[in-house]
Amino acid sequence: MENIVSLKNIIVEFDGERVLKNISLDIKDKEFVTLLGPSGCGKTTTLRIIAGFIDPTSGDVLFDGERINSLPPHKRNVNTVFQRYALFPHLNVYDNIAFGLRVKKVPEKEILSRVGEMLDMVNLRGFEKRSVQRLSGGQQQRVAIARALVNRPKVLLLDEPLGALDLKLRKGMQTELRRIQQQLELTFVYVTHDQEEALTMSDTVVVMNNGHIQQIGSPTDIYNEPVNAFVADFIGESNIVNGSMPKDCVVEFTGRQFECVDKGFSPDETVDVVIRPEDIKIIPAENAKLTGIVESVVFKGVHYEMIVDGVDHKWTIHSTKYEPVGTMIGMHVDPYDIHIMKKTKEDEGTEL
Amino acid sequence: MKMKVLSAPYLVWMCVFIVVPLIMVAYFAVTTDNGSLTVQHLADVGQYANIFVRSIWLSVIATAICLVVAYPIAFLLSRMEKHHQGTMLMLVMLPMWMNFLLRTYAWMTLLGNNGIINYLFGLVGLGPYKLINTSGAVVLGMVYNYLPFMILPLYSVMEKIDKSVIEAASDLGSNPRSVLFRVIVPLSVPGITSGITMVFVPAISTFIISRMLGGGSNLLIGDLIEMQFLGNSYNPHLGAAISLVLMAIILVIMTVMNQFSPDDQVLI
Numbered sequence: 001m002e003n004i005v006s007l008k009n010i011i012v013e014f015d016g017e018r019v020l021k022n023i024s025l026d027i028k029d030k031e032f033v034t035l036l037g038p039s040g041c042g043k044t045t046t047l048r049i050i051a052g053f054i055d056p057t058s059g060d061v062l063f064d065g066e067r068i069n070s071l072p073p074h075k076r077n078v079n080t081v082f083q084r085y086a087l088f089p090h091l092n093v094y095d096n097i098a099f100g101l102r103v104k105k106v107p108e109k110e111i112l113s114r115v116g117e118m119l120d121m122v123n124l125r126g127f128e129k130r131s132v133q134r135l136s137g138g139q140q141q142r143v144a145i146a147r148a149l150v151n152r153p154k155v156l157l158l159d160e161p162l163g164a165l166d167l168k169l170r171k172g173m174q175t176e177l178r179r180i181q182q183q184l185e186l187t188f189v190y191v192t193h194d195q196e197e198a199l200t201m202s203d204t205v206v207v208m209n210n211g212h213i214q215q216i217g218s219p220t221d222i223y224n225e226p227v228n229a230f231v232a233d234f235i236g237e238s239n240i241v242n243g244s245m246p247k248d249c250v251v252e253f254t255g256r257q258f259e260c261v262d263k264g265f266s267p268d269e270t271v272d273v274v275i276r277p278e279d280i281k282i283i284p285a286e287n288a289k290l291t292g293i294v295e296s297v298v299f300k301g302v303h304y305e306m307i308v309d310g311v312d313h314k315w316t317i318h319s320t321k322y323e324p325v326g327t328m329i330g331m332h333v334d335p336y337d338i339h340i341m342k343k344t345k346e347d348e349g350t351e352l
Numbered sequence: 353m354k355m356k357v358l359s360a361p362y363l364v365w366m367c368v369f370i371v372v373p374l375i376m377v378a379y380f381a382v383t384t385d386n387g388s389l390t391v392q393h394l395a396d397v398g399q400y401a402n403i404f405v406r407s408i409w410l411s412v413i414a415t416a417i418c419l420v421v422a423y424p425i426a427f428l429l430s431r432m433e434k435h436h437q438g439t440m441l442m443l444v445m446l447p448m449w450m451n452f453l454l455r456t457y458a459w460m461t462l463l464g465n466n467g468i469i470n471y472l473f474g475l476v477g478l479g480p481y482k483l484i485n486t487s488g489a490v491v492l493g494m495v496y497n498y499l500p501f502m503i504l505p506l507y508s509v510m511e512k513i514d515k516s517v518i519e520a521a522s523d524l525g526s527n528p529r530s531v532l533f534r535v536i537v538p539l540s541v542p543g544i545t546s547g548i549t550m551v552f553v554p555a556i557s558t559f560i561i562s563r564m565l566g567g568g569s570n571l572l573i574g575d576l577i578e579m580q581f582l583g584n585s586y587n588p589h590l591g592a593a594i595s596l597v598l599m600a601i602i603l604v605i606m607t608v609m610n611q612f613s614p615d616d617q618v619l620i
């Protein structure tokens with residue numbers, strides 16, 4: 001597959017403050033790419049670079065292999081679903097959605113059918129004549145999606161397009177967007193800070209933090225093999241403790257040594273040890289290396305979430321087995337569930 | 353209940369200074385000196401149809417020129433960085449701080465037959481042209497004096513146009529021209545209508561500008577009314593009748609204008 005959009009060593013500064021710090025990213029044709037990261041990490045800025053609203057301080061933006069740094073937004077075959085909708089307040093729902101097609105002088109008859117299709121998709125039939133100022137937040141968001149999607153751009157940029165919707169509607173729209181993306185064979189660059197959304201919808205997830213790309217990979221890669229503690233923590237909850245590697249396949253944390261499967265660290269290198277809450281099994285306390293006292297139990301539907309005080313560290317455990325508060329329990333983790341990660345300095349990305 | 357008490361002073365104010373004078377004007381217009389009802393004065397207004405036509409025509413032209421000149425100024429102003437906007441806005445207002453008469457006098461000396469402009473023309477071997485005492489000079493005076501009243505309402509609506517809406521339009525394929533006509537102009541309609549109102553109403557009823565820059569041949573409604581109260585042809589009843597007709601004309605024009613405003617933003 002071809003790269004449709006490439007960002008090469010993009011740096012963006014606002015008033016001397018560096019917001020994107022050397023971002024490189026290749027997006028393949030027909031791919032569903034999700035940018036995932038905490039608030040303020042630079043997701044919207046990255047989209048705005050692709051859409052053409054920001055000229056990067058340095059670096060290149062390629063579209064279909066051509067450099068488009070100075071191509072204005074209206075000449076790019078890209079449409080955006082804006083984070084804050086940006087609907088036209090003087091137009092009704094129908095005219096908002098039809099805007100892009102009218103600019104391109106598409107015949108009104110075709111506009112009628114294409115806008116109709118979109119209205120069905122976003123469940124807004126009957127709202128055609130309604131002023132967009134008299135819509136709820138969720139309805140406005142759906143108009144914004146329809147307004148961009150109706151143009152069938154090669155690349156669609158979606159900036160948290162489902163943020164204002166309730167859970168049920170959001171799940172429905174997730175499936176719908178994914179279906180449309182596959183059916184029309186569009187490239188989606190999707191921004192979210194909801195990790196579950198990122199994992200369920202995407203072909204590729206790009207985890208960002210603080211203006212750096214932390215990791216690029218498939219949802220399973222990102223989940224199962226996070227490259228550092230930040231990614232591990234951001235993608236699902238994790239227990240992260242300081243440790244060291246006395247030798248290959250042995251890791252020491254909370255004062256004890258454990259068997260693991262990682263090698264290639266220098267002797268006694270300090271590392272982050274990451275253990276997922278669902279990978280900690282409860283065993284009798286007598287023959288356990290790790291023990292602790294149950295501090296709190298919360299029922300989460302499928303499992304119980306327990307906080308276990310193990311003196312050196314408070315462990316979060318997800319278990320279907322209920323243990324009352326105050327019980328002393330033992331904990332076991334299989335070697336391959338102990339993830340060892342090189343320490344990264346706070347402000348750094350991982351070289352990829 | 354509380355609202356009613358609070359609004360009482362305004363109601364009194366409005367009665368004393370707006371409603372009562374209006375009634376008095378209307379009363380004067382339809383009575384004679386000894387108090388009997390008559391429509392004679394209103395009928396007499398018809399004699400001055402040519403002055404009405406000239407006033408409407410000149411103020412329409414002046415308003416149109418103001419709109420064309422003010423629109424780009426207001427737009428640029430609204431897109432400037434916030435901290436520059438204040439300074440620029442002050443520059444726009446600056447002429448208004450000077451006395452109205454003084455400003456208009458200044459134009460008299462500029463436009464006079466021996467004025468600076470004709471002097472400059474003379475230097476390059478042109479003219480002298482007749483600049484003062486023409487209808488063009490009256491329009492110029494109107495544009496100069498009332499331009500800020502067009503810029504300000506335009507600026508204040510444009511400044512509220514969200515930058516992201518403009519971005520959305522270009523994202524959807526609009527070039528700058530199409531952004532202007534599909535988004536910015538429609539969104540500034542309330543500013544356009546209120547700017548037109550604020551320029552047209554004083555322009556159509558002005559008398560100083562026409563007196564000073566138009567000479568005797570460019571009499572406007574304002575001059576006509578003034579003459580009925582202060583001039584040789586003292587006739588307050590006719591003056592009141594002319595005022596009443598003028599008011600009716602303005603009302604009709606403004607009602608037509610408001611048809612172009614979006615329904616939730618009716619202005620006067």
Ligand SMILES: Nc1ncnc2c1ncn2[C@@H]1O[C@H](COP(=O)(O)OP(=O)(O)OP(=O)(O)O)[C@@H](O)[C@H]1O
Binds near residue numbers: 014037040041043193
């Ligand atoms: N126009 C601007 N001028 C100055 N700083 C800016 C500008 N736009 C964004 N920033 C800064 O750049 C950083 C990244 O912003 P960005 O909008 O890309 O974050 P984000 O990842 O989209 O966050 P969120 O999830 O909250 O939307 C933030 O620290 C923000 O304050």
Ligand SMILES: [Mg+2]
Binds near residue numbers: 043045083159
């Ligand atoms: Mg954002």
